[in-house]
Amino acid sequence: MQIRTPACRTGRPRSAAADTAILAATREALVELGWSKLTLGDVATRAGVAKTTLYRRWAGKNELVVDAVAELFGELELPDRGSLAADIEGVVLQFAAILARPEAKSGLMAAVAESTRDDALRERIRASIVDPQKDLVLEGRARAQARGELPPQTDPAEAARTVDLIFDVVAGAVVHRTLVSAEPADEEWVRSFTRVLLLGLTASTGPSEETGPFEDLPGEHV
Template sequence: MSRSTSAAGTDPGPGTPQDPGAAARRTGRPRSAAADRAILGATRAALVELGWSRLTLGDVAARAGVAKTTLYRRWPGKNELVVDALAELFDELELPADGGSLDADIAGVVLQFAALLERPEVRTALMAVVVEATHDDELRTRIRRAIVDRQKRLVLQGRARARRRGELAPDEDPAEAARQADLIFDVVAGTVVHRTLVSCEDVDPAWARSLAALVAAGLGAGPADRT
């Protein structure tokens, strides 16, 4: 498990774990790590049962066996809490084993991302916090750091793998390459989200292959042996 950002909450100040050697929080009773775990777990469970809009922090606290204050000490509100609760799931995203071709790799990423989006807690909450971030800059950067960047990494790794295989030409203009990677990311993630949330249809392997083919073709990736 690689995340180290979240759960530091409202007032991480000096002394959060990723601040080693610093004059960490010396004094007072330390925060309970068990409470952190219980709260994030309870949040996901409540999302599954109630959905985003019926989720209340009082209920989360009760499920976690924790006082409301304990919750508010760590997160400023529902939005931030849910972002961190989701982030723990996105931690597990990894580039699937090499599928042998760009098509196959993309399809693998699509399926993995879709599997995440089909979890009811993600389905109900992911876009909800994105919507909230519309009017909240801090929340937006929190989402970017905790969730978006984690996904984007897969796109970059996949591109690198395809270049190694010779399916994609080496980057000539780095800015252009970044632009293209961003586009791919928006296409893959956006399409999966739209399919799942707006069109309300499941992502099956056939659909994933269609999308992957479309993207790969759009990238002008010839078959690997074309070199």
């Protein structure tokens, strides 16, 4: 998945190696110093570049931190494991593993906190982190529809609302579990979460021994 980065300014071509070093140094500084003490000068020193190199790429700390965090979430991929339930489990486990990393915890929580009083930062988080992950929801839904696991949605507005809702439910649950409650999103939790997501709260609390955990998942219940 490609990460959305600021538009290149005129002048010397950007160095991919420098970008990688700068974003890695930003995440390292976040873990060690926290948002409030992180400075572009410290990041430049850690990355082995001039401070002017950072300013040619990022207008300030907010933009830099969001892009550093976005690079981590750019590692997310939707696995094709043969069924909607298995695909959801696979991507949620990846998401939880990323959130468990100290640099993701520090960067995401700090950026979200700052964005409560900075509309431009909130928009950058949406464009650089949230929207690319919604693309995974679109991919997963299309795959499930092709398998016949989900019905098609012909109304674009309704389809967009569905994607937003799925993303909000998945991201909200995993972020709360890992960052707020500080509990593990392990395979057992992910499996239970996926069952509730697909069957809803009226489903039985446990799988039957005869049918297995997801053999009774009709598409019309989703």
